[in-house]
Amino acid sequence: MFDNFPLWPDKASTAAGNVDALFIFLVIVSGMMTLLIFTAVVYFAARYRRQQGVQAEQIEGSIPLELTWSIIPLGVFMAIFFWGAVVYFKGRTPPRDSTEVYVVAKQWMWKLEHAEGQREINELHVPVGRDVKLIMTSQDVIHSFYVPAFRMKQDVLPGRYTVAWFRATKPGTYHLFCAEYCGTQHSGMIGSIVVQEPAQYEAWMSGGTTGPLSATGEKIFAELGCVTCHRSDTQGRGPNLQGVFGMPVQLEDGRMVTADENYLRESILDPGAKIVKGFKPVMPTFQGIVSEEQLNALVAYVKSLSKPGTPGPKTAEAAPSKAPAKGSQVE
């Protein structure tokens, strides 16, 4: 609205409209309730001001009134809860085939890596109209990835991945804030989300040179010797990772878990925590050996093994792989 005196944040994502609608509804409901109470209090205070000879009337109460003003608010609250829950559920369920960006937060900066390989610091370029899923972790303390214009916020934790997603609707540059106090430069941990028209975005993308994240991951997979045990046949000492991502995994203690990003991460850092049925607990831990960025690359690589048409892990002497087909991206 006003430049120096904003009364409303920018609206730049699909979620923003939903959140704003909910907010406005609550403002109206609260406004009405506030007006009701204020009016009643002011009116009663004036109308029943102390006068000579007029006694107060002792009214014990009224059960019908109590029930009314308990049940109606409860009903309104339940409606608000339900609407809010729907919006929240949508906001926490990234669509399939979202473009993925890995985020590593550290005191006091944001490190981002697109699946295609581009790296950014404190800035994230995204195209308009594309679902973007952020897979985030912290190197040190808890941070929080907050983009007011997208009405999106998710804490970023050390030791695990948290996930958030958005679809930008309006080109522009929007604030990225850290919203969980993290030390000295917490208020300096600011960046921008740069939303571009698709054509501009493609142009920006082609400027990158590293190659996709999953390719980096494949290299690390070979360098660290993972490929020795995790072969693409059934002879390996470790489970075949082809197609494992996103699928249920039966563990040796009988539990069934889904192989999501956190499962992959845990399997690398703490392999003894969940042993796949039929395998021995011989995998060494890579805690302290891989950095967060390398972990992200490995996770991206294993995920790429679940995309249709991707070849399995090559043996240790193989040449570095080419980029996976662009067709594995959305549209």
Add this chain to the structure above:
Amino acid sequence: MSMATATAQPVERVNYLNKEYGVWSWLLTTDHKRIALLYLLSITFFFFIGGFFALMIRLELLTPAGDLVQADTYNKLFTMHGMVMIFFFLIPSIPAVLGNFLVPMMIGAKDLAFPRVNLLSWYLYIIGAIMMLHCMLTGGVDTGWTFYTPFSTAFTNTKIVEAGLAIFIAGFSSILTGLNFIVTIHRMRAPGMTWSRLPLFIWAHYATSIIQILGTPVVAITIVLVAVERTLHLGIFDPKLGGDPLLFQHLFWFYSHPAVYIMILPSMGIVSEIIACFARKRIFGYSFVAISSISIAVFGFLVWAHHMFVAGISVYAALVFSLLSYSVAVPSAVKVFNWTATLYKGSIRYDAPMLYAFGFLGLFTIGGLTGLFLACLGIDVHVTDTYFVVAHFHYIMVGGALMGYLGGMHFWWPKISGKLYPEGWARLAALIVFIGFNLTFFPQFILGYVGMPRRYYQYPQEFQVLNVLSTAGATVLGVGYLLPMIYFLWSMRYGKPAPDNPWNAAGLEWKTPSPPTTYNFEEEPVVTWEAYNYDEIDAAHKEEVPVAG
């Protein structure tokens, strides 16, 4: 004891204030009223310290750049503001001052069940307070009052263990006060003072005490775990060692959410007393208000993870806690409706306590309604950890709890001090507080929605105007708080002597002299009337005009 002959001055009766003089008669007292005053001095001192930190914060936030203090200093300022205001001012305030003073009198008892434990409570508070002061003077803490891990356990060099220990000790002060109140209310009621005849102030303190005894130990053990982790690097909260930082948050909020009800329930009790007195009628829906207090205490224990909706908890957990958070809103709303309904066909006077009660009604309504925003998952994702939350909790704690406290201090000041405060100044102060408060904190709702995060000492340029408005309001608010300090002190020397019951209020405490004697009642009262029997009182006092300043 002075025995005056025929003079213009009234004879100075022996009361709890002049019965004994000397520092030791105060420091070793077991009289609940003297202990209340000891607390009054202590918490007022800390209010000013916390207020000073607030002033510094608002001054820094006048400009977008971090130019008044360094980043680390600012981080310490908001941390200490929170810790001091919550643990050393708000949580003790009403229970330890007005609760201690009034609970025994309201139920017709000579003292609390455990007077020596009461004194111990104060000493524990003082020990904790001194430790906290020392901690602040020798470097302070910079974790935020919520001291989340792993920042507090592994990434900061500030004095966490000392601050934690100070809060731990002060926590036991709170626990013992709660314990004392529960036993007192159960076992020391005068004959005829049945549960349904208890003033709502007592119900409110009973509910508060339940929270104090059940919740505080959990934050105590959490502090122990943080201290142990910090000194011995045990890994209970450190992900690198297999620990879970979210476990800390669950343990922390399990207490700290009910803690906010510790801060608001007593204030609600005061509002009930004031509105009944100045509308001259029984509170509408007495039993519903009483039950609501207990419900808030119970339900308050079930909602803690609404502070963690974006922290990484599962969607299903978030749904459950959001649903439960709405259920705890209902009893609070019910109370506001009942207080408003009490005004209907009342006979209302606008003395200062009543102005504070009106202010409470307005500000608590707004604060409570904004709680609905935060309990709403879809909205919370956007506004959590922003100034929206800061505005919300200040509306409740300052607009609600503090207004109630000030209203109570004015209402019972004649009883406590034997003097009347100057009514004109008091009404002015109430108005200034109300205006200053709204000016300070309403802009923060907007700031929060447009995206300004909490605990920021530098911010984008476009947030400046709202910040400046907020700081301007804070200066007005400050004046509003200074005024009562000044005129209460003034009244102790120059105020008109107060009659035993200047307001013709209901309640056993008004049947004692102003100020009361050490043992409150000459003879144990026998209660044969319901609470808030204003019809009987007014019938008896038909010709009298209530005394006001």
Add this chain to the structure above:
Amino acid sequence: MAAVHSEAHGETHNPALLHHFATEEQQRDASSFGMWIFLATEVMFFGGLFCAYLIYRRWYFGDFAAASKSIDAFLGGTNTAVLICSSLTVVLAIWAAQTARRALMIIMLLLTMLFGLAFLGIKAVEYKQKFDEHHVPGASFSFEHESIPGHPDQYANPRHAQIFFALYFVMTGLHALHMIVGLGIFAWLLWMAWKGRFTPEYHTPLEIGGLYWHFVDIVWIYLFPLLYLIDRHP
């Protein structure tokens, strides 16, 4: 204060009756109630630890089982028996007070304290064992190549084992601290008993001290199986 007191009431009563109470019964009820509430706060205090323990135990069951195997269940079991006996002697001390058996009361109080000291002594032995085995969390912690019970080919994760030991020391340490306070309380009760302060009509401090002692006992009865007996097989 005493002078004002007899002025006001003009009757005699047990000097232990405090002035703000109307009757001895009220004082007794209030004291007992107060102790129960205090114990409720203690339940919440330990409860936080139990909560943390249960969560980690569920997550890292195998590692916790391996760590649990390394603490001495025989010593722990002995300590359990010691505490149960000490609660018996407390009950007997109270019965002795109720039936005006001063000598028995004093003996039982002494025995209680002896049992308490025995408990602490055995605890010290256990702690020393853990220290020698480098199982005390911190810089010199080591828990390599300990296999998980029932999975001989799998080693426990030392980091998770360290969390077990951290909780073990904090929980048993906090408990031991409460025992020490309990010993202090009983020393004071013993002194009061020796001075003849307890009669069949008045022995409230004994009762509430006993409540406290029983509570500390019960905490141990939960601690013992949770910490010492994970996945134990004969």
